[in-house]
Amino acid sequence: MSEQFATPPVNRQHIRQHFSHAAPSYDDAAILQKTVAERVDERLELTTLSPRLVVDVGAGTGLLTQKVIQRYPQAQHIAIDLSEAMLKQARQRLKAPKFKWLPQNLWSKNGAHLLNADAYALPLADKSVDLLVSNLMLQWCDDLDRVFSEFRRVMRPEGLLMFTTFGPDTLKELKQAWAVADPQGQHVNQFVDMHDIGDALIRNGFGQPVMDVEHFTLTYDKPIGVLKDLKAIGATNSSLNRDKGMMGKGKFQRMLEAYEIFRPADGKVPATYEVVHGHAWAAQEIIKGPNRDRSGLVEISLDEFARQTRAK
Numbered sequence: 239m240s241e242q243f244a245t246p247p248v249n250r251q252h253i254r255q256h257f258s259h260a261a262p263s264y265d266d267a268a269i270l271q272k273t274v275a276e277r278v279d280e281r282l283e284l285t286t287l288s289p290r291l292v293v294d295v296g297a298g299t300g301l302l303t304q305k306v307i308q309r310y311p312q313a314q315h316i317a318i319d320l321s322e323a324m325l326k327q328a329r330q331r332l333k334a335p336k337f338k339w340l341p342q343n344l345w346s347k348n349g350a351h352l353l354n355a356d357a358y359a360l361p362l363a364d365k366s367v368d369l370l371v372s373n374l375m376l377q378w379c380d381d382l383d384r385v386f387s388e389f390r391r392v393m394r395p396e397g398l399l400m401f402t403t404f405g406p407d408t409l410k411e412l413k414q415a416w417a418v419a420d421p422q423g424q425h426v427n428q429f430v431d432m433h434d435i436g437d438a439l440i441r442n443g444f445g446q447p448v449m450d451v452e453h454f455t456l457t458y459d460k461p462i463g464v465l466k467d468l469k470a471i472g473a474t475n476s477s478l479n480r481d482k483g484m485m486g487k488g489k490f491q492r493m494l495e496a497y498e499i500f501r502p503a504d505g506k507v508p509a510t511y512e513v514v515h516g517h518a519w520a521a522q523e524i525i526k527g528p529n530r531d532r533s534g535l536v537e538i539s540l541d542e543f544a545r546q547t548r549a550k
Contacts, residue, residue: 256473259323260470262323267470270374270454270513274374278302287310291314291369292315293317294306294315294370295372296372296376296378297324298319298324300329301373314351317351318354319355333349365391365395368393368398369397370399371401376401383438386444390443396520402514407453407511409426409464409509411507411508419495439516444520451514452515453512455509457508458508460494467509
């Protein structure tokens with residue numbers, strides 16, 4: 239893991255199991271994921287890209303993959319996910335003509351090829367991808383340098399990376415409620431600040447990284463509804479440092495009671511999500527080392543983003 243910043247180590251097998259278990263219920267509960275996929279597609283509308291190969295990493299059930307297929311029908315598309323069960327759901331959405339697990343003979347005339355693989359080890363050739371998208375997947379990676387290095391390896395020079403992930407304010411109400419009920423416990427995933435994400439991009443050969451943040455609030459009749467939705471989409475605590483023993487009913491009930499302080503008068507309880515949007519271009523030359531610092535990280539408007547991408 240990079241020494242630039244540290245997040246708790248993540249259990250990849252735990253992530254795979256929970257998302258696989260959640261695959262049948264995912265689409266019904268993934269309201270936020272659908273909305274953010276639409277936001278990514280709206281940003282792609284601002285570009286004049288004509289990619290030959292588009293890859294969706296962490297494709298899940300294909301929410302974003304479906305949109306980029308519609309936007310770039312002339313391109314070849316690959317959807318990659320850690321969970322085989324998620325890809326089986328994606329196959330139904332995308333009507334993929336083939337279901338491939340190996341990098342040989344990938345291409346088809348319609349839909350997308352589905353690859354069961356880890357973002358840390360993409361089964362793709364060097365410098366082969368023109369557009370790499372990823373929607374709310376990076377928060378499950380505890381080593382951004384490793385995953386961005388792999389993204390850069392497979393991308394063509396001047397290829398576009400566009401992604402979303404969760405920022406530190408995500409589930410702040412749940413974090414505070416657990417802090418009251420169990421101050422020593424670790425019950426909610428930790429999320430990386432957008433500036434640290436930008437640093438990791440620059441260190442790993444991406445130029446002109448642009449970051450911005452959007453906040454969403456989902457509301458529920460009861461706090462337990464927040465946890466049910468998280469379970470339905472497989473978004474459980476994946477940290478290797480999480481408490482592994484049985485949790486007493488007393489702590490859980492205290493957490494639910496503590497969550498009630500966030501309920502407004504005559505209202506529903508909120509669950510806040512901080513969504514980090516980012517995009518960057520694969521630099522012509524990969525330069526790593528201490529000279530790659532935050533000075534390359536900028537924040538610009540969507541109008542400026544459109545101007546930049548149309549100039550590419």
